[in-house]
Structures are given as C-alpha cells and as structure tokens.
Amino acid sequence: MTPLSATQKARDICLMAPVVPVLVIDDVADARPLAEALVAGGLPALEVTLRTEVALEAIAEMAKVEGGIVGAGTLLNSADVAAAVEAGAQFGVSPGATDMLLTACEDADLPLLPGAASATEAMRLMERGYTTQKFFPAATSGGAPALKAIGAPLPQISFCPTGGISLATAPDYLALDNTLCVGGSWVAPKDLVKAKAWDQIEALAREAAQLSR
Ligand SMILES: O=C(O)C(=O)C[C@H](O)[C@H](O)COP(=O)(O)O
Numbered sequence: 001m002t003p004l005s006a007t008q009k010a011r012d013i014c015l016m017a018p019v020v021p022v023l024v025i026d027d028v029a030d031a032r033p034l035a036e037a038l039v040a041g042g043l044p045a046l047e048v049t050l051r052t053e054v055a056l057e058a059i060a061e062m063a064k065v066e067g068g069i070v071g072a073g074t075l076l077n078s079a080d081v082a083a084a085v086e087a088g089a090q091f092g093v094s095p096g097a098t099d100m101l102l103t104a105c106e107d108a109d110l111p112l113l114p115g116a117a118s119a120t121e122a123m124r125l126m127e128r129g130y131t132t133q134k135f136f137p138a139a140t141s142g143g144a145p146a147l148k149a150i151g152a153p154l155p156q157i158s159f160c161p162t163g164g165i166s167l168a169t170a171p172d173y174l175a176l177d178n179t180l181c182v183g184g185s186w187v188a189p190k191d192l193v194k195a196k197a198w199d200q201i202e203a204l205a206r207e208a209a210q211l212s213r
Pocket residue numbers: 022049050051073074075093094095136162163164165183184185186
C-alpha cells in the first residue's frame with residue numbers, strides 16, 4: 001500500500017466520528033461488549049493499544065462486532081505490525097514514526113495513523129506522503145493552541161490529536177481546521193470497564209459522538 005492510499009484510508013477512518021476511543025484491555029471477555037457499547041453509542045472506529053497481554057485477542061474479538069472498525073495502537077515495530085494484521089486490525093496507530101515502522105505498514109497493507117509532535121516530525125511524514133497524522137502527546141505538547149500554530153504553515157496536514165484529551169477539552173481541538181477527530185480514553189474509563197457498566201459506556205460514547213467539528 002502506498003503512503004498516499006494509507007493516509008487517505010486513515011483520513012476516512014478519522015472522519016467516521018469526532019472521537020476515536022483509545023482502549024486498554026486487561027480482560028479479553030470485556031472486548032466484545034465494550035466494542036458493542038462504543039459502536040452502539042456512535043463511535044465505530046476503535047483503537048486497541050498493544051499494551052496488554054490480551055490486546056491482540058481483544059482485537060480479534062472486536063473485529064467481529066458489526067459496524068465497527070478496529071485498529072491496533074502503540075505499534076512500534078514490524079513485529080507489532082505483523083501481529084496486528086494477523087489479529088484482524090484494519091488500521092494502525094503509533095505514538096511516533098520511524099522509517100522501519102512506516103515501511104512495515106506499507107508492506108503489510110495496513111493503513112497507519114503515525115504520530116508527530118512537532119513541525120519537523122510532521123514535515124518528515126508529509127515528505128513521505130502521510131498527510132493524516134496523530135498529534136501526540138497532544139495536551140503536553142501545547143494542546144489546541146500548538147496544533148493551531150502548526151497548522152498555519154502546514155495546512156496540508158490533518159490531525160487526530162491524542163493524549164490527555166477529555167470531553168471538556170475535545171471541542172478546543174475539534175474547532176481547528178486541521179483536526180479531523182480526537183483520540184481519547186475517557187469514553188472507556190477503567191472503573192466502568194471493570195464494573196462491566198456497558199450502558200454507561202454507551203452513554204459516554206453517545207455524548208462524545210455528538211461533539212461538533
Ligand atoms: O499507546 C498509544 O499508542 C497511544 O495512542 C497512547 C494514547 O494516545 C494515550 O494512551 C491516550 O490516552 P489518554 O491520554 O488517556 O486519552
């Protein structure tokens with residue numbers, strides 16, 4: 001897959017809803033009902049971070065949920081990419097970007113939303129054809145004002161800011177011309193997942209899905 005078509009697909013995924021839930025799954029039994037709640041609430045694009053032992057199994061379970069599209073987050077190297085594809089991930093997300101990771105995703109036909117936190121990082125990705133990027137870590141990199149400032153000289157790049165974003169701060173990002181959607185874990189808080197409070201999670205998803213952009 002060329003960087004151009006990968007970035008186009010990443011853009012389409014980002015435009016599905018204003019928020020991409022960032023999920024850390026500890027118990028694979030939670031994967032399917034959690035995905036069902038988020039999709040029912042109006043958030044179809046889901047990112048499962050490869051940070052727990054059951055993450056790959058969780059991706060495989062979530063991929064069965066109708067109406068959802070499941071991606072793998074925290075992709076760091078080619079082994080992660082191979083495992084994510086094998087599990088059924090339909091897109092990838094990474095905190096930053098290396099040439100090795102980009103090549104691995106291109107070779108595996110996995111659309112990637114690569115991370116950038118500065119103008120130089122964003123420009124390097126753009127040089128290679130990636131004009132849809134994750135701005136990470138968003139809040140500590142200057143938040144919405146920083147992303148707005150990056151957008152002034154680089155309007156060709158669109159972002160999914162992620163990291164430290166909440167329901168309260170999401171609108172600041174979503175109001176920017178260069179923001180397609182935001183990523184965040186707040187729609188699936190650990191305590192609600194642990195309590196299997198799927199209705200409450202669906203309600204959080206619905207609230208997030210109604211954010212305007
Ligand atoms: O592991 C990755 O690849 C990530 O994408 C990290 C996430 O961006 C943050 O975990 C977002 O979490 P919050 O800041 O709680 O919304």
